[in-house]
Amino acid sequence: KQExxxxxxxxxxxxxxxxxxxxxxxxxxxxxxxxxRQDPGKGLTSLLLIQSSQREQTSGRLNASLxxxxxxxxxxxxxxxxxxxxxxxxxxxxxxxxxxxxxxxGQGTILTVHP
Amino acid sequence: EAQVTQxxxxxxxxxxxxxxxxxxxxxxxxYMSWYRQDPGLGLRQIYYSMNVExxxxxxxxxxxxxxxxxxxxxxxxxxxxxxxQTSLYFCASxxxxxxxxxxxxxxxxxx
Numbered sequence: 001k002q003e004x005x006x007x008x009x010x011x012x013x014x015x016x017x018x019x020x021x022x023x024x025x026x027x028x029x030x031x032x033x034x035x036x037r038q039d040p041g042k043g044l045t046s047l048l049l050i051q052s053s054q055r056e057q058t059s060g061r062l063n064a065s066l067x068x069x070x071x072x073x074x075x076x077x078x079x080x081x082x083x084x085x086x087x088x089x090x091x092x093x094x095x096x097x098x099x100x101x102x103x104x105x106g107q108g109t110i111l112t113v114h115p
Numbered sequence: 116e117a118q119v120t121q122x123x124x125x126x127x128x129x130x131x132x133x134x135x136x137x138x139x140x141x142x143x144x145x146y147m148s149w150y151r152q153d154p155g156l157g158l159r160q161i162y163y164s165m166n167v168e169x170x171x172x173x174x175x176x177x178x179x180x181x182x183x184x185x186x187x188x189x190x191x192x193x194x195x196x197x198x199x200q201t202s203l204y205f206c207a208s209x210x211x212x213x214x215x216x217x218x219x220x221x222x223x224x225x226x
Contacts, residue, residue: 036217046216089158091158103150103207
C-alpha cells in the first residue's frame with residue numbers, strides 16, 4: 001500500500017525567504033507526482049505535475065523535483081510572499097502499475113508567510 | 116472555462132435523509148473520482164470511475180453510491196446519511212488518470 005508523508009507539517013517564514021517542502025512515498029512504482037495548493041475551505045489547485053521520466057518541473061517561482069529511486073519529491077518556492085500562504089499537498093497515483101486513477105495524498109504542509 | 120463543478124457548495128441535512136451531490140466536468144475527461152477530506156485523516160478516495168458505466172471502490176466506499184451514466188457527470192449518492200459522513204467532499208477529473216483537476220468542494224454536515 002502506497003503511503004505518502006509530507007514534512008514539515010507546518011512552516012512559518014518571513015516574506016522573501018526561499019523554502020523547501022518535502023514529500024516522500026513508499027512505493028517508487030509511480031507514473032507521476034502532483035503538487036497541489038489548497039486555501040482554507042477551498043478546493044485543490046494543481047501546481048505542478050512531474051512525470052516519472054522527469055526530474056524537475058518549473059512554474060514561475062515554483063520548482064518541483066522528483067527522485068523516484070529514493071521515493072522523494074521536493075517543492076521549492078522562491079522569494080515567498082504572503083499570498084503563498086496555504087496548505088500544500090503532494091499526491092501520487094495508485095502504485096499498482098495500473099491507471100485506475102486513484103491518488104494517494106500526503107497530509108499536507110501548512111505554509112504561513114508573514115509580512 | 117475548463118472546470119469541475121460541484122453542487123451544492125454547502126449542505127446541512129438530517130440523519131437518514133437521502134441526498135445527492137452532483138459533479139460535472141466540461142473537459143471530456145475519462146476519469147472521475149470522489150474524495151472526502153477530514154482533519155487529521157487527509158484526503159481519502161471514496162469511488163472512482165474510468166469511463167461511462169465503469170466504477171470501482173476507493174478506500175472509504177461504505178455508505179456511498181455513485182453512477183456514471185454520462186461521461187461528464189459523476190454524482191455521489193448518500194442513501195442514508197449519518198453524522199460520521201460530515202466532511203468536505205471533492206470531485207476530480209482527469210483525461211489520463213494521472214493529472215487531476217478538482218472541484219471547489221462540498222461541505223456536508225449531517226445532524
